[in-house]
Amino acid sequence: MNCRQGRCRCGGRVILFYFPVLFLPAGFPANNCVLELPAKLVFPNKGAGGNSHDFYPFPDMEFYYNSNMATRTEWKCPACGALLAMEDVNMAADMVLCRSCNKISKFSEIVQEERDEEILDSIPRRMSVTKTARGLEITYKKPKGAGLFLLMFSVFWNSVTCVALFAVMREMSCENLFELLFLIPFVLVGAGTFTGAFYVLFGRMTLILIPGRGELFRGVGSLGRRQQFLLEKDSCISIEASSIRRNHEVLNKIVVGQPDGKTFEFGTGIEEAEAQQYIAALLRKMRG
Secondary structure (H helix, E strand, C coil): CCEEEECCCCCCEEEECCCCCCCCCCCCCCCCCCCHHHHHCCCCCHHHHHHHHHCCCCHHHHHHHHHCCCCCCEECCCCCCCCECHHHEECCCCEEEEECCCEECCHHEEEEHHHHHHCCCCCCCCEEEEECCCCEEEEEEHHHHHHHHHHHHHHHHHHHHHHHHHHHCCCCCCCHHHHHHHHHHHHHHHHHHHHHHHHHHHHHEEEEEEEEEEEEEECCCEEEEEEECCCCCCCCCCEEEEEEEEEEEEEEEEEEEECCCEEEEEEECCCCCHHHHHHHHHHHHHHC
């Protein structure tokens, strides 16, 4: 552990203890004093060993910094709305100091809030957003092309299975009982593919959001499953990789942190990454 000296505007000195990558003040000044941290300490260039991935506190920070920070001139404090100075941003510790209200905020949250505003500017295709008496209603429907393909496959599969089933049942005996049992898995697969095709063609996923809570519906018409979850003010909402694979590709899911420490997860059936990002941004906005 190393230490550096910072100077408070009131004239006093403050000792800062920090690790090679992540440093935090041993104690921020009392009496509403404002620290003047050394520029090299506040805004280092790289992480330990020259690896920039050790330096940025969340995955998209490096991309956002490299692409937008050079042209970005204004960041606003979430508490008072005052402009934040870039020399008051500590990227390694993921914090920014507002010199107007002396509030320390997470810089990643400020970045995420701006990115959410950009994402919410346009509604993704196959998605509708309407205000109802129950709250903000977001409906997503799967692409019909996959449903039509699945329906044709289901018709072909079930036709062949039915022909084989009727041929076995026409001459029912103890000898062909094994053949009848052998066809049961084929019947189940046919029923499953037809149900899946019907859901893709006519089903929907609907979110109903009000500040602080949400309800998820998945089904056809009014038949389906409803799940409720909470959206607390500090709940973590992210998009993560799931354990489900399709065509050797890992599907992503939307993860919502709950007060009991568990998570509410959904969204693996959403085809477009833009739609997942839009829903996650709306969930963050509706935190109460």
